[in-house]
Amino acid sequence: MSKWIDYKPGDYQKKFYDIKTLAGHTYYGCWPNAGSFNIGNGERVDEHFVLKVRESTLNDIGMPRRQS
Numbered sequence: 001m002s003k004w005i006d007y008k009p010g011d012y013q014k015k016f017y018d019i020k021t022l023a024g025h026t027y028y029g030c031w032p033n034a035g036s037f038n039i040g041n042g043e044r045v046d047e048h049f050v051l052k053v054r055e056s057t058l059n060d061i062g063m064p065r066r067q068s
Helices: none
Strands: 017-021 026-033 036-040 043-046 050-055
Touching: 017 036
Parallel strands: none
Antiparallel strands: 017 026, 017 050, 026 036, 036 043
């Protein structure tokens, strides 16, 4: 699994990330788009609330493993 790195707004590529937020929440398998991260179920986290990111671990069909 990749290491957590500090996140700077706008510094992402189009791939799945695990994210840690200012509020202390961790979300797995998030997709970045237009200044926010889709965390599933139609919910988003604004990228300015993201502290750290790492590349998500993908399963054999290329989808992220969403952990609890």
